Amino acid sequence: TTQAPSGLIHFGISQILTRPFHVEHRNIVENDPSERVSAEASVLSSRVHYYSRLTASSDRLLSPPDHVIPCQEELYVYSPLGMAFKVTGGDGGAKNPSIITIFAIWNTMMGTSILSIPWGIKQAGFTLGIILLISMGLLTLYCCLRVLKSPKSIPYIDTSDWEFPDVCKYYFGKFGQWSSLVFSMVSLIGAMVVYWVLMSNFLFNTGKFIYMICPFPDTGDHRGNCSSGISDTAVFDRWWSKTNTIPFYLIILLLPLLNFRSASFFARFTFLGTISVVYLLILVTLKAIRLGFHLEFHWLESTQFYVPEFRLLFPQLTGVLTLAFFIHNCIITLMKSNKHQENNVRDLSVAYLLVGLTYLYVGVLIFSTFPSPPLSKDCIEPNFLDNFPSSDVLVFVARTCLLFQMTTVYPLLGYLVRVQMMSQVFGKHYPSFFHVFTLNIFIVGTGVCMAKYYPNIGSIIRYSGATCGLALVFVFPSLVHMISQKRRGELSWPSAIFHSLLIVLGVANVAGQFFM
Numbered sequence: 001t002t003q004a005p006s007g008l009i010h011f012g013i014s015q016i017l018t019r020p021f022h023v024e025h026r027n028i029v030e031n032d033p034s035e036r037v038s039a040e041a042s043v044l045s046s047r048v049h050y051y052s053r054l055t056a057s058s059d060r061l062l063s064p065p066d067h068v069i070p071c072q073e074e075l076y077v078y079s080p081l082g083m084a085f086k087v088t089g090g091d092g093g094a095k096n097p098s099i100i101t102i103f104a105i106w107n108t109m110m111g112t113s114i115l116s117i118p119w120g121i122k123q124a125g126f127t128l129g130i131i132l133l134i135s136m137g138l139l140t141l142y143c144c145l146r147v148l149k150s151p152k153s154i155p156y157i158d159t160s161d162w163e164f165p166d167v168c169k170y171y172f173g174k175f176g177q178w179s180s181l182v183f184s185m186v187s188l189i190g191a192m193v194v195y196w197v198l199m200s201n202f203l204f205n206t207g208k209f210i211y212m213i214c215p216f217p218d219t220g221d222h223r224g225n226c227s228s229g230i231s232d233t234a235v236f237d238r239w240w241s242k243t244n245t246i247p248f249y250l251i252i253l254l255l256p257l258l259n260f261r262s263a264s265f266f267a268r269f270t271f272l273g274t275i276s277v278v279y280l281l282i283l284v285t286l287k288a289i290r291l292g293f294h295l296e297f298h299w300l301e302s303t304q305f306y307v308p309e310f311r312l313l314f315p316q317l318t319g320v321l322t323l324a325f326f327i328h329n330c331i332i333t334l335m336k337s338n339k340h341q342e343n344n345v346r347d348l349s350v351a352y353l354l355v356g357l358t359y360l361y362v363g364v365l366i367f368s369t370f371p372s373p374p375l376s377k378d379c380i381e382p383n384f385l386d387n388f389p390s391s392d393v394l395v396f397v398a399r400t401c402l403l404f405q406m407t408t409v410y411p412l413l414g415y416l417v418r419v420q421m422m423s424q425v426f427g428k429h430y431p432s433f434f435h436v437f438t439l440n441i442f443i444v445g446t447g448v449c450m451a452k453y454y455p456n457i458g459s460i461i462r463y464s465g466a467t468c469g470l471a472l473v474f475v476f477p478s479l480v481h482m483i484s485q486k487r488r489g490e491l492s493w494p495s496a497i498f499h500s501l502l503i504v505l506g507v508a509n510v511a512g513q514f515f516m
Contacts, residue, residue: 095339098347105327105334105351110277110358112194113324113465116458117359118366119382120317123458126295126367127309132317133363137356140325140469143502144352145345146477147328148335153484163332164472171480181424183471184329185417189443190464192413195406196447197455199250201383202403204242208390211236247451251444254410258440261430263415269408276401281358283398284365287388291369305372315512316462322509323465324359325352328472382458414443466510474506 096104121129150167151159159166165184168176239245257266296306327334335344366384370377381387388395418436419429430436450460478499485491 096337097339098343101335101338101347102351102354104337105331105348106354106358107274107277108330108334109325109327109351109355110273111324112191112198112457113320113461114277114280114359114362115198115383115385116320116461117324117363118370118384119380119458120320120462121363121367122307122377122380123311124314124317125307125309125311127297127299128311128314129317129367130360130364132314133321133356133360136318136321137325137352137359139502139505140322140328140473141349141352143473143477144328144331144348146481147472148331148344148348150477150480150484151332153480153488164329164476167480168476171483172476176476178424179471180329180476181420183468184420186464187323187326187329187468187472188413188417188420189446190323190460190468192410192417192443193447193450193464194457194460195410195413196247196250196444197451197457197460198383199254199403199406199410200242200246200451200455201386202399202406203250204240204246205390205399206396206403207240207246209396211240212391243452243455247448251448253407255440255444257411258414258444259433259436260411260415263412266408266411266415269405270412272401272405272408276398276405277358279398279401281361283394284362286394288365288369291371293368294370294372295368302378305376307377313516315466315509315516316458318509319462319466319513320458321359321465322469322473323461325355326465326469326473328477382456414440417443463513466513470506470510474502474509478502 117133121133124132147164150164151162154167154170165177165180168180172179296303297309298306299309302308331348335341335348338344338347367377367380370380370387379387385395385399390396418439421439422431422435423429426435454460482491482496482499485495
């Protein structure tokens with residue numbers, strides 16, 4: 001599962017506790033026959049499947065006996081990318097130390113939302129923006145901890161390989177299963193729309209930078225252009241428009257990539273996300289040193305160049321932050337690979353601390369160093385890179401890196417949407433080319449329309465973040481926790497009031513996007 005629209009992709013690997021299953025004789029990563037799964041795996045799989053049909057998975061009485069379970073070196077895990085991994089170690093899979101787990105969470109959460117944090121702080125006001133960023137980080141961390149602990153609150157059932165949608169299905173039936181799918185689709189498709197808008201933006205500015213360096217050659221014959229009143233620049237602007245042409249050019253590149261059966265090729269480039277974020281931090285630091293700080297504190301009234309410290313538009317920041325801190329739909333999978341499970345709470349808290357500090361660093365520096373005067377703080381764009389000219393070399397490098405990174409991540413997001421939606425509706429990840437192509441046309445068409453008619457990534461992020469966060473951050477984690485406490489006879493009035501307030505905050509967060 002992934003967080004998009006806050007930005008990078010993480011594919012979880014199902015944890016196997018002596019429950020092998022057959023992997024076909026293929027390897028989509030390498031063609032080396034020595035890496036293919038042996039024929040014995042099929043026999044072992046048939047034996048285990050025979051026992052699995054005798055009883056429900058939660059009943060351990062008729063579980064496969066020891067002589068049926070293969071030895072450790074014959075256990076394989078099949079990832080959503082189509083790769084077969086051999087299980088190593090005696091605890092059911094390779095485990096990562098805490099430092100690796102922490103930075104894996106940080107890398108997964110760092111997405112496109114970081115570009116809109118300065119704009120969100122401007123909408124809320126500098127002081128209130130910092131307070132909200134810290135508060136939303138703490139609230140989303142608590143709700144994420146509730147998600148992480150939710151499978152363990154279910155008694156008498158083996159939940160070792162469950163994800164949060166399975167927990168929702170257990171407590172709320174089909175409604176919980178399908179609603180969690182719908183809200184997950186909102187976050188993924190919202191992220192893909194943001195990516196399309198940003199790729200159009202970055203491609204436009206990259207082309208403009210190249211054109212400024214290498215303009216059309218002067219042939220000396222101006223009669224055609226002069227007679228028609230059209231210059232070379234006007235021709236370039238007509239065919240290289242951020243909203244009228246670039247979103248359509250991207251279709252040629254990205255639509256074929258969405259129809260690939262496997263996303264393993266693109267998964268190899270996810271490390272670019274880390275490089276892009278690190279470069280953005282360096283870029284922000286260099287710009288801050290060059291521009292200096294421009295701050296004045298006006299608590300309730302705006303001036304010509306400065307915004308008040310507290311503004312009524314603050315829900316726009318909370319919507320952005322909901323998606324910026326969103327990792328709830330894949331946190332269980334991420335933490336399964338942690339070597340010391342007893343440190344999960346600590347490691348998740350440290351990861352959220354690093355994410356919050358990263359957002360705080362970028363948001364505060366960009367807002368504080370924005371040159372006011374001569375410009376007003378209200379001029380900060382939803383994508384803060386738009387405040388720098390196309391001719392800026394350092395920003396050009398950032399845009400180019402982000403463009404390439406998003407080009408490789410976009411098919412991964414489409415793969416996740418396809419797998420989750422098609423498997424639920426048709427029972428297959430790839431029912432047919434027609435089904436997949438129709439879904440991709442809808443996704444691409446949505447991105448093109450938004451890039452042409454409403455290319456405001458800040459608003460797209462806040463709407464999608466508040467909507468998916470309503471269910472997966474605030475409502476479901478709180479309800480699951482209260483129901484589990486009620487069944488154990490441990491639900492207290494303070495707990496019920498606190499978690500009910502979380503639900504109210506989630507609803508208010510969504511309402512605020514439309515009325516504030």
